[in-house]
Amino acid sequence: MGQQGHSRLPVSPGRPKAELDLGLLQELADLGWGFKRIAAEYSRRTGRYVSHMTVRDRLRALRLDAPES
Numbered sequence: 732m733g734q735q736g737h738s739r740l741p742v743s744p745g746r747p748k749a750e751l752d753l754g755l756l757q758e759l760a761d762l763g764w765g766f767k768r769i770a771a772e773y774s775r776r777t778g779r780y781v782s783h784m785t786v787r788d789r790l791r792a793l794r795l796d797a798p799e800s
Contacts, residue, residue: 760790
């Protein structure tokens, strides 16, 4: 019969995360823009495409890592 569960390791580790200027992302987020607008402005300023989902994930990670005051 077939295997029980899905505990197999992936064949490859996958694509590495793109390096982004987190300072610029934070600066754009502070303007109160949405993720799509931030992604478009980031791409315009840097010349590198970044998706709105990547922006969302990175900003959430920044907020989780930030110390609470």
